[in-house]
Amino acid sequence: MIRLKVPLLPNETIICKLFSRNIFTVFDFLQKPSVDLQEICNMSCKDVSKLKDALIVSCSVFINGYSLYKNKPINNLIKTGILELDELLNGGLHLGTIYEFCGPSSCGKTILCYNIIANYIYFHSSKQIIYIDTKFKFSIKRLKEIIALKCLLPLNQENTILKKVIIYSISDVYNLFNCLHNLKPNPEDIIIIDSITVPYLSFVGSSKNEGLCYISHISSVLHHLTQKNVTIIITNLAVKQSDYFNDEPTKTSTENNEFKPAIGKYWLHIPNTRLMLSCLPQNKISINISKSVYLPLNKNCNIKIYNGGIL
Incomplete structure (x- = not known):
């Protein structure tokens, strides 16, 4: 703390009175009341x-948001182990962030999660990772297979690494609630939910807005976990957009926004960063940033899937 002295206050007499x-x-x-x-x-x-204002200005260190972002510690990033994806994400996955991998069925969402698991538990030997499997x-x-390819480990060490993956098989939305609430007191650094779509399907066609309540509850718990610097990865199904008033597909829906995330409009604003995945020829995946609070939109990269995962 800064001690009171003459340059900060008008004279020694005032300082002596304050010291007394x-x-x-x-x-x-x-802290002392002005009276x-x-x-x-x-x-x-x-x-x-006036004296209080002058002390605040002269003794405070002001820093802008850009400087804070630029000087953020490197350990605030979790590497995915996929060079192109890490470059796309400006270094890796940020702590305390909700990521969504969204795409049509069989486009590579789960294999992407497996690669992140393999890389994380190999380089963080004392850590565990939570995998919530709803499918x-x-x-x-x-x-x-992915661990063997990426880490080049003997079989016995592979089994040791696999023990660090904590798997929860969730059958419905209520079990998902219980699981997430049980993780709140002492969560791990990464929680993967694969997939968020499956528990929601039971509410499709319901006239009681139960699905909206489900999404609101899930959102609340997820944001609570991010306040503890937990990185959350969620996979979500992408569905094709359609124009009900025109038999011919519109240019906008087919070329610019052919797919959209499932489970409704309310969910669109929940993830901090949404990566849209699509299949390309020769076992390649295109990853595009469609929503983010810190990354440039519509930036993309292509990665290739091999028998042992993504290199």
């Missing part, structure tokens, strides 16, 4: 207010 009342630092002075300072320093209310299709065999 146990006011030794700038913080002590600013009390008027009596101690024998100053008017206006002069006391009951988690493939330990596929994950082992």
Whole structure:
């Protein structure tokens, strides 16, 4: 703390009076009510207010948001292990952020999650990762193949790494609620939900807005977890947009916005960053940034899927 001295205050007499009342630092002075300072320093209310303002300006260190972002610690990023994706994400996955991998069925969302798991648990030996499987299709065999290719480990070490993946098989939305709430007291750095669409399907066609309540509840819990610097990765199904009033597809819907995330408009604003995935020839995936709070939109990259995952 900064101690009171003559350059900060008009003269030694005022400083001695303040010291006699146990006011030794700038913080002590600013915390003291102005009425009390008027009596101690024998100053008017206006002069006391001006003095407080002057102390705040001279003793405070002001920094703008860009400087904070530019000087953020490197450990605030989690590498995905996929060079093109890390470059697209400006270094990797940010802590305390909700990411959505959105795309049509079988476009590579789950394999992308497997690669992130393999890279993370290999380079963070003391950490665990939470994988919430709502499709009951988690493939330990596929994950082992990816770990073997990316990490080049013997079989016994592969099994040690796999023990760090905590898998929850969730059958409905209520079990998902319970699972996320149980993770709140002591969550891991990464939580993957594959996929958010499946629990929502039971509410499709409901006239009671139950689906909206479900999304609102999930959103609340997810944002609570991000406040603890948890990175959340969610896979979501993409559906084709349609024009109900025109038999011919519109240029906008087919060329610019052919696919949109499932589970309704309310969900559109929940993820901090949405990556739209689409299939390309020769086992390639195109990844496009369609929504983000810190990345340039419509920036994209292409990655290739091999038998052992994504290199």
